[in-house]
Amino acid sequence: MRQLLPFYALLGLAGLAPLWLGDYGAGLLLGMTSAAILATAWAMFSGPTRYVSLATVAFYGIGAYVVAALAESQPWPVVLLAAAGCGGLVALVVGLSTLRLAGIYFVIFSFGLAELIRQLLTWYEVNVTGTLGRYIFTEFQPRDLLWQLLVLLAVTLTLSVWIHRSRLGLALRVIGDDETVAAHAGINLARSKLTLFVISSVLISLTGAIQSPRWVYIEPSIVFNPTVSFTAVIMALLGGANRIWGPILGAVPLYLAFEFLSAHFPDHFSILLGLLFILVVFALPNGVLAALERLRLRKGAGV
């Protein structure tokens, strides 16, 4: 874990940033941190197994909605625990029923899941509670939320390093290479995949929960916006979904790029996002880190 020490220090510094950046800067940093967590948590499961999940926003939205439902009546730690619990429980149920699906079917299912939860919530809000939107009032300043997210990012990365070195990490890489071999080597496929899917989903739910007070007003179409799922995928792929640092390295520049694009070209954002997606997948299928490594190897071989 020693390799993480400089990173913890960097996160500590980022935590000091709001003192001179002001609220806008803190907000920007907050969004970036959240993007880094989402990309890293996504890659934790999808990187080694190659099960491309588009359900990121499902868990993100669940986290946000738990906060909207509980924030006024419960202390914050309880709210966060509830968000983590709900996200984990949904991941468990969904995982049990779907992780047998292979490849493209899982992609489509995970995308459908986010839509399903959004539609169910909309139906519930309209027919049972009688309102579509909810307000989230907390006393948190942007910097308070930033600090919480920085801690969550540190936890996420520590977990990622730990899993990478553990039996579970090896199991997932074997599953990604060949499920038949994995099973015949004694690996319990369902349990390995499920464990990681749940861990990843809990982290994503917590991100949604911590970030939600920033919106103040939420409704299903805001917190279940599929763009969140797509951006997490593209960020992780840009950096390299199979590297510990890849998703973060992809998240920082792309978050800034998306901020710029959505501010200056709000009407064309989706088109630009799609183009970027295609570009990353074609030009850097294994991510920037892998491409750099290949380049270095080639140079080394040439000398």
Add this chain to the structure above:
Amino acid sequence: MSILDISGVTKRFGGLAAVSDLSFSVKHGEIVALLGPNGSGKTTMINMISGALVPSNGQIRFQGDDIAGRAPDRIARAGIARTFQLVRILPSLSLIENVVVPAAFGRRRLWGDEALRHAASCLDRVGLKARCDLRAADLTYIDQKRLELARALSAEPQLLLLDEWLAGLNPAELQEGIALIRSLTHDGISILMVEHIMEAVRALCPRTVVMAAGRKIADGPTADVLSQPEVIAAYLGEAAHA
């Protein structure tokens, strides 16, 4: 005493019975050949023993327990390892990682230095130790086969299923392969091998089971079995008699 006891096993795919009412057994420390023309159901039988396929009927007893229909990971942990007809390595992992896998998830659940040492000794056995940090995808076909065997050995199986492991080797490699398999029986591993190379079968297997169209047509000492008219007919076709 038998380590593997197959009784009345049938596997139907829709209306087609790939294996029907098959019974035979493998004794402790024995090395048995499973022969038969293409499509006779040999690989299907291996797949049922290893858990890749669930039998439609019948029992597969391994050390007394009926393992028919159990998940492949449970069967692997019980002590059965296999290689695949079309070699299956883990391309993105290094050789040593490939071989660590069954040790890490097997009965002894080795990890860390102990697992690495164990895996290195398995690679050494098949002659790949010097290249243990290479990526498996960079190996030649023959070396991939060796790697697959090292991976199977790493599980420390009591029963090893070899599905045409010797296929595709040149004459020198074949002799090496035969010696390697023979050395495994000295360790007390029981082996059931599907093989088309008669030279290897004669050299390695005192006993042979022959299948044709999903049924057992012969079971006995290899030389006797190979000279039985129905076995010759199954391989060469009935026309050979005419």
